[in-house]
Amino acid sequence: MLYFIYDNTFDGLLTCVFDAFNRREFPEKIVGENIQLPLFTESFQVITDETKSDRVLKALRGKISKSALDMLFIDYLSELEGIEMILFRYIRKTLISKFSIEMNFADPDVLELSKIYRKVTREEERVRQFVRFQKTADGVFFAIMDPIYNVLPLSVRFFQNRFADQPWIIYDVRRKYGLYYDLKSVETVQFDPLDVSFETGKLSAGKLDDYESAFQDLWKDYLKAITIQERKNLRLQRQFMPKRFWKYLVEKN
Amino acid sequence: MNPKVFDKLKTLAEAAKYDVSCASSGTTRNNPGKNLGTAAGWGICHSFTEDGRCVSLLKIMLTNHCIYDCGYCMNRRSNDIPRSTFSVSELVELTIEFYRRNYIEGLFLSSGIVRNADYTMERMVRVAKDLRLVHKYNGYIHLKSIPGASRELIAEAGMYADRLSCNIEMPSEESLRIIAPDKDYQSVYRPMHYIQQGFLQSAEDKKKYRHAPRFAPAGQSTQMIIGATPDDDNRILHLADALYQRPAMKRVYYSGYIHINTYDTRLPALPTPPLVRENRLYQADWLMRFYQFKVDEIVDEKHTHLDLEIDPKLAWALRHPENFPVNIHTADYETILRIPGIGVKSATLIVSSRRFGRLTSEHLKKMGVVMKRARYFITCNELQAFTVQEVGTEYVRRALIAPPKKKKDERQLILNFE
Numbered sequence: 001m002l003y004f005i006y007d008n009t010f011d012g013l014l015t016c017v018f019d020a021f022n023r024r025e026f027p028e029k030i031v032g033e034n035i036q037l038p039l040f041t042e043s044f045q046v047i048t049d050e051t052k053s054d055r056v057l058k059a060l061r062g063k064i065s066k067s068a069l070d071m072l073f074i075d076y077l078s079e080l081e082g083i084e085m086i087l088f089r090y091i092r093k094t095l096i097s098k099f100s101i102e103m104n105f106a107d108p109d110v111l112e113l114s115k116i117y118r119k120v121t122r123e124e125e126r127v128r129q130f131v132r133f134q135k136t137a138d139g140v141f142f143a144i145m146d147p148i149y150n151v152l153p154l155s156v157r158f159f160q161n162r163f164a165d166q167p168w169i170i171y172d173v174r175r176k177y178g179l180y181y182d183l184k185s186v187e188t189v190q191f192d193p194l195d196v197s198f199e200t201g202k203l204s205a206g207k208l209d210d211y212e213s214a215f216q217d218l219w220k221d222y223l224k225a226i227t228i229q230e231r232k233n234l235r236l237q238r239q240f241m242p243k244r245f246w247k248y249l250v251e252k253n
Numbered sequence: 254m255n256p257k258v259f260d261k262l263k264t265l266a267e268a269a270k271y272d273v274s275c276a277s278s279g280t281t282r283n284n285p286g287k288n289l290g291t292a293a294g295w296g297i298c299h300s301f302t303e304d305g306r307c308v309s310l311l312k313i314m315l316t317n318h319c320i321y322d323c324g325y326c327m328n329r330r331s332n333d334i335p336r337s338t339f340s341v342s343e344l345v346e347l348t349i350e351f352y353r354r355n356y357i358e359g360l361f362l363s364s365g366i367v368r369n370a371d372y373t374m375e376r377m378v379r380v381a382k383d384l385r386l387v388h389k390y391n392g393y394i395h396l397k398s399i400p401g402a403s404r405e406l407i408a409e410a411g412m413y414a415d416r417l418s419c420n421i422e423m424p425s426e427e428s429l430r431i432i433a434p435d436k437d438y439q440s441v442y443r444p445m446h447y448i449q450q451g452f453l454q455s456a457e458d459k460k461k462y463r464h465a466p467r468f469a470p471a472g473q474s475t476q477m478i479i480g481a482t483p484d485d486d487n488r489i490l491h492l493a494d495a496l497y498q499r500p501a502m503k504r505v506y507y508s509g510y511i512h513i514n515t516y517d518t519r520l521p522a523l524p525t526p527p528l529v530r531e532n533r534l535y536q537a538d539w540l541m542r543f544y545q546f547k548v549d550e551i552v553d554e555k556h557t558h559l560d561l562e563i564d565p566k567l568a569w570a571l572r573h574p575e576n577f578p579v580n581i582h583t584a585d586y587e588t589i590l591r592i593p594g595i596g597v598k599s600a601t602l603i604v605s606s607r608r609f610g611r612l613t614s615e616h617l618k619k620m621g622v623v624m625k626r627a628r629y630f631i632t633c634n635e636l637q638a639f640t641v642q643e644v645g646t647e648y649v650r651r652a653l654i655a656p657p658k659k660k661k662d663e664r665q666l667i668l669n670f671e
Contacts, residue, residue, distance in 0.1 A: 104609035105602045106616045129299055133354045141353065164287040166353060215350050218262055225266035226312060227302040230511050230526055236305025240298065250356075251300060 001028045003043040006084075008032040010076050013084055014053035016046045017091050026092070030084035056091070063094050068102040075116045077150045086112055124151040128158055130245045131170060134202070134216075135209040141168040144193075144201040144248055152179055156186050173198055201248035216250050223251050261337045262347070268317035268328050269363055271513075272420075272476065273506040277309040277358035277393045279471025280415040290352060290359075290392030292415060297358050310361035310395060311351055315339055315377055319365030323433035324517045325422065325478055325510065328365050332514065341376070345383050352392055359393025359415070360384070370401035370440075378406060381413035395471075398448065400440040407447040408468075411455075416471040416503070419444045421496075424489045428482035432519055445499075448473045452501035474504040479534060480527040481510035481520055487557040490537055494548035497541065507534045533559040540565055543597055544590050562654050567593040570630060571646045577630045578640040581617070582607050594626030626653060 004020070004027040006012035013030070020026050027044070037043055060069055072087060090109045093101055105111045126147070133141035141163070145152070152172050159170065160181055171178035177190050195204045205213070246252040278296035298307035314328075316338035322330045348360045362380055366373050377396055384390040396414040398407055410417060419441055423429035426438045448469060455468035475496060477489060493505040509526035537559060540546040544566070551565050552558075560568045570577065570593050579588055581603055589600045602620045606612060611634055618624050629641045629649045641649050 101609075103605040105606040105620055106610060106612055108619075111619055125297070128293075128297055131355045135354070143355070158291075158293075161284050162291045163289070163353070163355075164284050165289050211350075215354065218259065218347070219351065219354075219356050221259060221263050222266050222311070223300060223302055223308065225263045226270045226308065228270055228304045228306075228511070231304040231306075231509075231528070233305040234303060237301045237303055240305065240307065241301040249300070250354075 001038075001041045003027060003037060003041050004030045004046050005033055005035075005037075005043055006030060006046045007048050009048060010073060011050060011053040012046060012048040013076065013087060014056040014091075015048050016084075017056050017088060017095075018049075018052040019044070019046055020088075020092075021095070027085075027088070030088060059095060060091065063097075064100045064102050068100070071113065071117045074120050074154065075113050077153065078116050078120045079150050080116065083116070086116075120149045120151060121154075123147050123149045124154045126245065127151055127155050127170075130241070130249060131159075132201075132248065132250045133163075133168060134250075135212045136203060136207050137209055139167065139209070141166055142171070142196075142203060143169070144171045144173060144196060144198075146173045146244070146248065148174075148244075150175060152177075153188075160186050171196075199247065200253050202253075220251050255343065258343055258347070260335075261339055261343070262313075264335050264337045265314040265317055265339060266312070268314045268365070269312045269361075271327065271508065271511070272312060272361075272363060272397075273306075273508045274395070274418060274474050274476060274504065275307055275309045275312060275361065276416075276474070276504060277395075279503060280393065282391060284391050286389065286391075288389035288391055289349070290390050292391070292393050293358070296393075299355065299357055309358045310393065311348055311357045311359070312361040313339075313344070313363070315344065315362060315364040315373075315380065316367060317365045318367050320368070321366055321433070321435040323422070323436065324514060324519050325432060325481055327513050329514065341380050341383055344380050345388065348384060349388055349390060352390070357392075359395065361395040361397075363397035364399065366399060370399045371403050371406060374399045374402040374406045374410070378410045378413070381410065385413045393471075398444040400436055400444065402444050404447045407444055408451055411448065411451045411468040412466055414469055416474060417444075417448050417469045418474040418476070419448070420476040421492075422476065422478055423482055424477050424479075424484040424492055425482070428484060432481065445473065445475070449499055449501045469501070472501040472503040474506065475502070476506040476508055478510050479507050479531055480523060485557040486530075486534065486537075486559045487552040487554070489534065490541075490548050490552050493538060494541060505538065507531050507538070529561050530559070533561060533565060537565045540569075545587055546591075563650065564593075566591070567626065567653065570641070571650055574641045574646050578632045578642065579630060580632050581612065582633065592627055592630045594623035594628075594630070596621070 002025060004016050006016050016027070016030055072090070075083060075087060086109050090113055093109070101107060101110060105114065127145055131143045131145060133143045136142055152170060156179060159168065163181070167182055169178050169180050171193055176192065177188055180187050180189050195207050196202070276296055278294065280292040281294040282292040284291045296309055298309045300308040302308060317328045318336050318338065319328045319330055327334070351357045352359070362377055364373050364377055381394050381396055384394065394414045395416045395418065396410050398410060398417050398419045400419065407417070421441055423432060429436060429438060451468040452472060455465060458465035479489065496502045496505055509528050509531040510523060511526045512520065512523050514520070515522065537551045540551060541548060550569055559565055570591070579592055581589060586600060586604050589595060589603060590597065599621045603612065613635060614624060614633060617627070617633070629639065629644070632640065
């Protein structure tokens, strides 16, 4: 068994591809640096090198469409276990094939990646749907999210474009980083937010804008009033709005 | 903030809740001026109520005072309910503040009719105008156009709104005359026609001048109440089809009738809203819009009602078994789309994958084809037996109707005292 060890970056994964072709040695598994290897495994430490990853990217660009290339990166953001090997096999097949395999959904890796792509973009859509900003006393709009995939990087442009005239922060609890928009640009910031409850996503009352709780109440009242009792269907509600998002929704806690 | 806003919001949201439309799709608008808001093309649902309906827009009435007395409506003149009216500034503030918190995609404003159609319409247009011009709001706006509103006001509304809508409410003019004596088809179709003209005019201008103002870029929609009148599905779907032929008409909504005004004997006292029928109508609507079906293939003089037990696509397939089985390796996209159990997504996947090699039933299953249905209607390499030709339509029908779900609590001891 040959293991490749890489540094958990997309460039690192592409360097794995380069090194594998270069050494004519293809790994059985690709794992991150902090993983404990099983006994009696051969391993090779891949050192991320941008010139190498750029060459792989360039070769891919000649073979597959731009949307397929974007898909590879988005699949990588899923952070699913074993995603490295699926991507590795896909890239390898693409590089040695005469024509693009991207439309061959009978290939298990192509189909799997297209399914993961759908899952990740779906999660990103849910971030757009279910982010709930709270206005703080200093005028910043703060939201907290817990997405299963690392999708905040994908929604930067959307939020920056939509809320261009208000400063905002969206914080990813699971990965402990946030996006901060200061009316000019969006920055990724690592921090441990104080004054916020990770159970409910609520900021402590002293930090809130004077009218914030009033608007939250208005929103709750609105949703209650708009419900048609004769058509009550809680299963349908949960299907569209899975329970795992409820903890940070204003209307649900 | 005025504490009365709480009461107003409750009353006026409640008054608007029976309007089905909530779509925020159809417009893509960026925010180059770095103000507030964008429109996202597909639309985004921000929450879901307990009845499972999406909440995308702040769906609300400007007022629920009304001079009309329509039988199906909660806000009719003769009902004794709390009435209130938003001021323009209250409504604008609510919209902006909800929007800033990512609660909503935009505003869907409707209104009861006060004084006359134009007076009401003008106030509604003022809200949209304020949002757009004073607050530089860039999000979605859907305005209801009041039946009987003038051409000038519709033209102004179209400048600020993304979508305009005018509800037909009843699938035939006779029904409308009986149940809503204040309205007639003329008063509904005329604004609809103005919207269509404005839409086409703006498309024409756009060809000549790049910066020609847009007119209701997301087109118009309308809504019909289902099950309040004896009109059959044949009538309803043909009307919907005729509406879809109009260039600006994007959606027709079907709303299962809920018996609100129990004292009104002109309307049937349905114990529950006709949800299954409503669902079948939406399925038929989808067949017309995305599956390239013609309305006559779904309903006609002989089949005036949609089958409530099976969906309209399966019903069509069982009426026309001569078209099956379909070979998924040779059939064209349109034919594959008509196979029960195969949707737009899986049909696209099949057509693009089959160039690389033979597809087996295992492949199809992984692509999302519902084999339980599709197996009676397709052939690929291996599946030969038991298509609809061999087993007959009656067998397929029985096999695919889900048996009624029985919920039995095993822990409960049942004692028969007889």
